Amino acid sequence: MNAPSCPTQTRLYEDGKLIAEGFPADQVPEKLEAHPRAVLWLDLDDPGMADLEAIAEPFQLHPLAIEDAVQDHEAPKLQRYPGHLFLNVYAMDIADGNLLRLTKHEISAFVTERALITVRKSPSDTESFVQRWDADAALIAAGGVSFLLYGLLDVVVDSQFAAALRLDGAMDAVEDALLEEGAAPRPVRLRGIALRKLVAAVRRPVAPMPDLVGQAMRINGNSVDERVEPYYRDVEDHARHTVDEVEHLRDRIEGVLQADLAEQGNALNDTTRKLAAWAAVIAVPTALTGYFGQNLPYPGYQTEWGWVVSTLVIAGCAFGLYLYLRKRGWL
Structure with missing residues (x-):
């Protein structure tokens, strides 16, 4: 196996214990061969086509999945190929300030029988994944790669829910300003419109997540271990809660903007x-x-x-x- 030229991270777990990390990517085949019960996490930071082709042969990755992993702005999805899964998800972060700014971190992943290969298309922190795995490392012995995938999905869904909560807090201030007596000032109205666009931007990657998590519970056609399945159910529940929260935010901002529009009409009628x-x-x-x-x-x-x-x-x-x-x- 040729070593990818992009930055990589590696971790090898066996029987619920971390036995190796930080080793070069070209040593992955021999590590897996030397430890038949071990599972691998391999992370590629903004790889090119040549980097993914370097790992395609050892893991039997499908060419269409590799193509999707290289392209930016793919829709959230989970697809099954012979011998592996491919999924694309978005972690989120909303910076606080006068103007909220949404940052989406696109993450693709190949899920094989013994490896989770993540492809990060923009700079993002992987420490949250590692902390989630290490917190319940004993379950890796039961769930193997399925538990590694759970940790990834859990962190992604948590980031999406946190973004929805920040939007909810920001909407309180906008709602109070828009619903004051008389038409709201133009800057406040523009902020409400910007918030509506932000909610729409959050909704697109969040809406497919419950179904995606549900499909991920079957890796290579087999259900995850019964000890790991409750964790997937918990993530699925959080994903549905996040979708409900985002839908509520969308209805809420639409209602507030419509109320402000009606108030503008009342003010115009009064002036006329x-x-x-x-x-x-x-x-x-x-x-x-x-x-x-x-x-x-x-x-x-x-x-x-x-x-x-x-x-x-x-x-x-x-x-x-x-x-x-x-x-x-x-x-």
Whole structure:
């Protein structure tokens, strides 16, 4: 086996104990041969096609799976090939701050009878995987590679749930601002729209996870060990909870934005009503002066007291209309 040129990490477990780590990737075949009961974790950091082809022959990896592992932005999925599984998942992280920023870490994995081979397409921390495996290392003796796969899926689902919780906290502030009396300021509205886009970006890789975890419980057509199966069920339950949380967030932000849109409509109607009322108030003097501006005599025509009377009539009619409209709540 040729050594990949990309950075690698290796760990070898036997009977629930870590017996070797950090050895070169080209020593993998001889390590597995020397320890028939051992299982392997091999991690490749942003490999190219040549790096994956170097390990393809010893592990009998399918060319289509290798192609998917090299390409970026593949959809979350689990596919079965002769002798191994291929899956693609996304771990997530949302940075706190004035503007939330979502970072997705795409991880592909080949699952063979004795090895879990992970392919990380962007910089990410593998320490969480290792800690999860070492916390229950005794179960590796029972579950073998299936327990290594469980640890990977558990960390991924936990990161997705943590991202959903951060979105939920951020939505509280946006919701309070959007639902204040009157239409929300434009910056607040834009933040709500950005939050809706963020929820949609989280939903795409989260939605397939419950079914993916359920399918992963059968490796190479065989069910996982009954001692490991409850752990998979727990991850599946967490995945469904995460999907429900994201769906709730999507409905919630849509409802808040729709409520703000309705409030904008109410504010616009109120402004239009006020403009119409003021137009009516101004129209009264205009109509009266236009009428008395005819070249026809009227009581007090060409007299000082007639001018005073007409002025009082104009002002009285306009003020009376103002009081009426104000009583109706139009002004």
